[in-house]
Amino acid sequence: MSCTKPARTCLEQLEILKGRGLLVTDGPRALHCLAHQNCYRLSAYRFPLTVPGQPDQFLPGTTPALALGLCARPRPWPPGV
Numbered sequence: 001m002s003c004t005k006p007a008r009t010c011l012e013q014l015e016i017l018k019g020r021g022l023l024v025t026d027g028p029r030a031l032h033c034l035a036h037q038n039c040y041r042l043s044a045y046r047f048p049l050t051v052p053g054q055p056d057q058f059l060p061g062t063t064p065a066l067a068l069g070l071c072a073r074p075r076p077w078p079p080g081v
Contacts, residue, residue, distance in 0.1 A: 010031050010034040010035050011031065013034050014027070014030055014031055014034055017058075017064075020056050020057055020058055021057050021058035021059070021060070021062065022058050022062055022063070022064065022067075023058075023060075023061060023062060023063050024063070024064060025063070029064075030064045033064055033068055037068065045067060046058070046067060049062045049066060049067060
């Protein structure tokens with residue numbers, strides 16, 4: 001299996017997310033968060049924060065804290081675990 005997307009630095013990832021409407025007010029903190037939870041890890045959690053029918057465009061006012069909050073919120077254990 002080959003990858004068609006090039007690897008991106010945290011700064012490049014942040015610029016992509018900002019270009020998609022993510023409201024970033026603290027760039028250094030956002031970069032720190034991306035270093036630990038890159039945008040590929042967060043991508044599965046972004047859907048509730050995107051414009052319906054436009055999965056690559058964030059809703060107005062969406063911040064990294066909202067995205068990280070969805071990713072980090074505690075979830076119940078699955079049945080039988």
